[in-house]
Amino acid sequence: MKLAKLGDGPEIFHTLQGEGPGVGMPAVFIRAATCNLHCVWCDSDHTWNFEGTPWPHNMDFLPNYAKHRRSEVIIEIDPAEVARRILAFDCPRVVITGGEPLLQQAAFQAMIQTIRNQRPATVIEVETNATHIPSPGFATAVDHFNVSPKLSNSGIDQTLRVQPTALAWFAASPKACFKFVVANPSDLTEIQHLRERFGIPAGRILLMPEGRTAADLDRTAPWLAGLCRDLGFRFCDRLHIRLWGERRGV
Numbered sequence: 178m179k180l181a182k183l184g185d186g187p188e189i190f191h192t193l194q195g196e197g198p199g200v201g202m203p204a205v206f207i208r209a210a211t212c213n214l215h216c217v218w219c220d221s222d223h224t225w226n227f228e229g230t231p232w233p234h235n236m237d238f239l240p241n242y243a244k245h246r247r248s249e250v251i252i253e254i255d256p257a258e259v260a261r262r263i264l265a266f267d268c269p270r271v272v273i274t275g276g277e278p279l280l281q282q283a284a285f286q287a288m289i290q291t292i293r294n295q296r297p298a299t300v301i302e303v304e305t306n307a308t309h310i311p312s313p314g315f316a317t318a319v320d321h322f323n324v325s326p327k328l329s330n331s332g333i334d335q336t337l338r339v340q341p342t343a344l345a346w347f348a349a350s351p352k353a354c355f356k357f358v359v360a361n362p363s364d365l366t367e368i369q370h371l372r373e374r375f376g377i378p379a380g381r382i383l384l385m386p387e388g389r390t391a392a393d394l395d396r397t398a399p400w401l402a403g404l405c406r407d408l409g410f411r412f413c414d415r416l417h418i419r420l421w422g423e424r425r426g427v
């Protein structure tokens with residue numbers, strides 16, 4: 178399987194879940210490499226923004242920002258070895274994030290099976306952009322999907338980021354909650370449209386402020402919290418940014 182690299186090894190680390198219904202819970206994070214989207218504000222662009230690709234990013238204007246060399250940010254590793262590293266943390270919750278994990282479902286399913294063989298009660302969460310439908314085996318293996326459909330503020334064409342069959346699958350699954358990153362009040366129009374089109378229950382929608390720093394979050398959080406209160410959505414802050422900013426591996 179292809180994972181993001183952290184130092185000389187795969188990006189696997191013990192931390193607190195920073196977003197979604199499991200926020201604050203201790204968890205082992207594992208980061209998949211590669212993504213089929215390329216959001217302009219992506220804070221994990223080392224998983225996809227490689228040298229030689231044409232994708233723009235909001236940080237392109239920074240003098241110390243550059244696209245990543247593939248060999249320096251991706252590591253290929255056996256699912257059984259990944260499971261062994263995860264089990265070494267002795268933590269009951271695992272969060273598979275990315276990149277887009279659903280591009281490597283078979284490998285992650287094998288990893289989950291190995292973990293469950295030794296620790297059957299392990300809770301498995303998956304973060305996904307909801308452009309791919311989980312296979313039956315993967316859907317059964319996963320306890321919870323944190324679904325984050327991308328809006329036009331991602332800079333991605335609608336034909337790529339809105340996949341109706343996949344969104345309908347997640348809307349119908351009780352294992353899925355929907356996390357939307359909100360940058361502007363106008364984003365709510367798109368969210369309401371998706372909600373109505375796919376029948377997503379309001380109680381399974383979380384709205385999160387967009388931002389890479391606590392100051393960014395502070396600009397958006399107050400009015401977004403008010404909107405959540407008025408519209409019946411759940412507000413979700415981004416705990417990891419509050420605690421650690423943009424530091425990786427914590």
Ligand code: SF4
Binds near residue numbers: 215275
């Ligand atoms: S879908 Fe997620 S990982 Fe992929 S580019 Fe967008 S924010 Fe980044």
